[in-house]
Amino acid sequence: MPESASKFLFLLSSTRRQGNSEQLAQAAAQHLPAGTEQQWLQLIDYPLPDFVDLRHDGAYPPPEGNSHFLREATLQATDLVLVAPLYWYTLPVPAKQYLDYWSAWMRATDVAFREQMQGKTFWAVVASSGDRADAQPLEDTLKLCAQYMRMHWGGFLFGNGSRPGDIQQDALALEQARQFFSEAEIVK
Numbered sequence: 001m002p003e004s005a006s007k008f009l010f011l012l013s014s015t016r017r018q019g020n021s022e023q024l025a026q027a028a029a030q031h032l033p034a035g036t037e038q039q040w041l042q043l044i045d046y047p048l049p050d051f052v053d054l055r056h057d058g059a060y061p062p063p064e065g066n067s068h069f070l071r072e073a074t075l076q077a078t079d080l081v082l083v084a085p086l087y088w089y090t091l092p093v094p095a096k097q098y099l100d101y102w103s104a105w106m107r108a109t110d111v112a113f114r115e116q117m118q119g120k121t122f123w124a125v126v127a128s129s130g131d132r133a134d135a136q137p138l139e140d141t142l143k144l145c146a147q148y149m150r151m152h153w154g155g156f157l158f159g160n161g162s163r164p165g166d167i168q169q170d171a172l173a174l175e176q177a178r179q180f181f182s183e184a185e186i187v188k
């Protein structure tokens, strides 16, 4: 069970609001211990300029605007929950763009981003209209990202739905949502 000092950041990365992934994350969050600090952000409300690889062109400037806001929110969290629809067997653009920015944040000189990410827990909540097996490559990808950042891997909650609200008919996903945050795959 998460410690009382936990701060959960839910990053909603669908390109629509109140979709299946968001509803599944809400179902899981209802079972967090009472009083667990939570922040919910829709990535489409914090658009980032197209990511450009500047690794070999000198230092990245300190992040500004939405990039700065998202980096600070990320660093303040103990637990990061990436909430995503499956798009073409992988992440939707807002989530991918956010993760690509980690590469810049790791190299900006004002904050030791990678060091501060170490030890946080990374969770994923994913909805798709297909089979769970189709989301396995995405689970593997996110686990590797966690490993690279020396984060703990919390787990991957999957639910099925196409139209917004379909997720409410996925009894297995809703059952798994009840336990999701209390059964981290790797104990802190």
Ligand SMILES: Cc1cc2nc3c(=O)[nH]c(=O)nc-3n(C[C@H](O)[C@H](O)[C@H](O)COP(=O)(O)O)c2cc1C
Pocket (backbone or CB within 6 Å): 014, 015, 016, 018, 019, 020, 021, 022, 084, 085, 086, 087, 088, 089, 090, 127, 128, 129, 130, 131, 134, 160, 161, 162, 163, 164
């Ligand atoms: C661009 C796009 C790509 C999609 N790709 C897949 C896919 O590869 N596999 C799948 O099962 N569903 C796919 N879907 C369906 C969504 O994953 C599904 O509707 C999901 O419930 C959307 O989640 P949301 O309501 O949180 O946005 C895709 C939908 C869109 C719009």
